[in-house]
Amino acid sequence: MDIVSLIxxxxxxxxxxxxxxxxxxVIVAVHEYxxxxxxxxxxxxxxxxxxGFGPVMWSRVDKYGTRWQVAALPFGGYxxxxxxxNAASGKDEDAMAEIEEVDPKALRRTMHGAPLWxxxxxxxxxxxxxxxxxxxxxxxxxMVEGEARDPLTVGKLHPLPGDVQxxxxxxxxLAIEGVVTPDFDEGSNWSDFVRALPEQxxxxxxxxxxGQEMQVQGPWLFPPLIQQVAPRSAAMDxxxxxxxxxxxxxxxxxxxxxxxxxxxxSSDGRALLLEVWRDGxxxxxxxxxxxxxEPRAEGGFVTHWxxxxxxxxxxxxxxxxxxxxxxLSGGAAQTLRIIEGSLSGIxxxxxxxxxxxxxxxxxxxxxxSGAMASQGAQNFIWFIAVLSTAVxxxxxxxxxxLDGGHLVFYAYEAVTGKPPSDGALKVxxxxxxxxxxxxMIFSLSNDLFC
Numbered sequence: 001m002d003i004v005s006l007i008x009x010x011x012x013x014x015x016x017x018x019x020x021x022x023x024x025x026v027i028v029a030v031h032e033y034x035x036x037x038x039x040x041x042x043x044x045x046x047x048x049x050x051x052g053f054g055p056v057m058w059s060r061v062d063k064y065g066t067r068w069q070v071a072a073l074p075f076g077g078y079x080x081x082x083x084x085x086n087a088a089s090g091k092d093e094d095a096m097a098e099i100e101e102v103d104p105k106a107l108r109r110t111m112h113g114a115p116l117w118x119x120x121x122x123x124x125x126x127x128x129x130x131x132x133x134x135x136x137x138x139x140x141x142x143m144v145e146g147e148a149r150d151p152l153t154v155g156k157l158h159p160l161p162g163d164v165q166x167x168x169x170x171x172x173x174l175a176i177e178g179v180v181t182p183d184f185d186e187g188s189n190w191s192d193f194v195r196a197l198p199e200q201x202x203x204x205x206x207x208x209x210x211g212q213e214m215q216v217q218g219p220w221l222f223p224p225l226i227q228q229v230a231p232r233s234a235a236m237d238x239x240x241x242x243x244x245x246x247x248x249x250x251x252x253x254x255x256x257x258x259x260x261x262x263x264x265x266s267s268d269g270r271a272l273l274l275e276v277w278r279d280g281x282x283x284x285x286x287x288x289x290x291x292x293x294e295p296r297a298e299g300g301f302v303t304h305w306x307x308x309x310x311x312x313x314x315x316x317x318x319x320x321x322x323x324x325x326x327x328l329s330g331g332a333a334q335t336l337r338i339i340e341g342s343l344s345g346i347x348x349x350x351x352x353x354x355x356x357x358x359x360x361x362x363x364x365x366x367x368x369s370g371a372m373a374s375q376g377a378q379n380f381i382w383f384i385a386v387l388s389t390a391v392x393x394x395x396x397x398x399x400x401x402l403d404g405g406h407l408v409f410y411a412y413e414a415v416t417g418k419p420p421s422d423g424a425l426k427v428x429x430x431x432x433x434x435x436x437x438x439x440m441i442f443s444l445s446n447d448l449f450c
Contacts, residue, residue, distance in 0.1 A: 016370030028077040034129025042118035048080040083110030130392030137385035138331035146319030155318035161277040166216035172208040201255035231371035233308020248275040257311040293354040357450035361443030400432025
């Protein structure tokens with residue numbers, strides 16, 4: 001094989017790894033900082049704050065006596081509090097005995113000698129900071145994007161094949177084919193509005209332009225335009241890109257995204273021949289749709305054939321600024337939807353309703369990181385927020401060695417008045433670490449074989 005042909009693949013691999021490391025480092029740093037800062041506020045001393053594992057590449061000690069370091073393996077991180085034996089906050093019995101012998105009052109500054117409330121707050125802070133990061137990122141994106149202005153106003157027109165495009169930026173669309181456009185807060189009415197439009201490639205628009213009402217022609221409102229390509233999808237594998245317009249399937253012309261959706265869903269996995277318009281050129285592709293498990297709005301999952309693209313309108317609506325309160329509530333709602341969808345997915349995998357191939361491991365997450373980064377900063381930042389929510393949620397699972405496991409131990413202590421015995425903790429921690437390693441191996445096998 002010509003080594004020159006490997007350069008693009010090598011460059012793509014480096015880009016993917018870099019995106020993965022950046023995404024993971026941001027999430028880990030926020031998670032561990034939550035533990036650190038709440039622990040410090042609670043009177044628990046942090047000896048080490050490490051971003052990464054393995055050999056230390058850089059470190060410094062701050063005025064509080066905490067060593068901040070960056071290690072060579074950037075695939076995680078930890079905070080080691082006084083009295084901890086390891087990164088999982090196991091108890092260092094020798095260190096605790098020595099502290100008690102030298103200065104019994106110093107036990108208050110250890111993780112294992114601090115009051116129950118301080119330990120609970122410190123452990124819970126990691127996942128909470130992950131959720132806060134997600135909410136703030138989603139809110140920031142909502143504020144940047146803004147809310148669609150009523151009535152529907154043309155903000156940007158997407159390039160499309162064909163000559164019929166008489167709409168202009170700034171046009172207020174009052175009606176299409178005589179059907180009055182609803183306000184954007186009338187969500188259910190939008191579906192009825194689209195269904196009421198005649199199925200034809202060219203539509204008559206009633207617009208308000210420079211204070212005058214007029215009739216112009218424009219394309220079908222939802223053309224087969226690719227606005228986003230899903231990571232690790234059939235579309236990404238053949239390098240379809242945002243801005244592409246699929247003009248025919250198996251030599252049959254299409255003009256609406258719904259037609260594309262019907263063709264894909266009825267394919268039963270059969271390879272489809274696509275004709276794609278890209279920047280004035282026509283390209284031919286072949287791809288086979290893949291079975292995908294998707295959450296339903298009412299709960300549960302449904303399996304469809306998908307090629308991995310997201311469509312949208314032929315135009316981007318003009319927007320107006322979103323208020324901070326609205327953006328934050330939207331960010332919280334988005335974070336909650338991710339948690340609910342993830343928990344539903346896990347339950348349906350356990351019951352066998354959907355495939356366990358929906359669990360991705362480090363390779364899948366790395367590929368997704370690179371794919372989202374390649375589609376722009378906003379998509380990549382959105383992905384970091386989604387992943388941060390997932391990390392926060394997983395850390396709350398009641399598995400020993402995870403934050404959720406520690407919180408279960410603290411709940412037991414709150415009820416019984418004493419913590420589990422050191423022997424029981426050692427056994428439970430070993431079981432927890434075994435479960436985590438097993439899940440990592442299983443997810444990695446999914447990446448390789450699903």
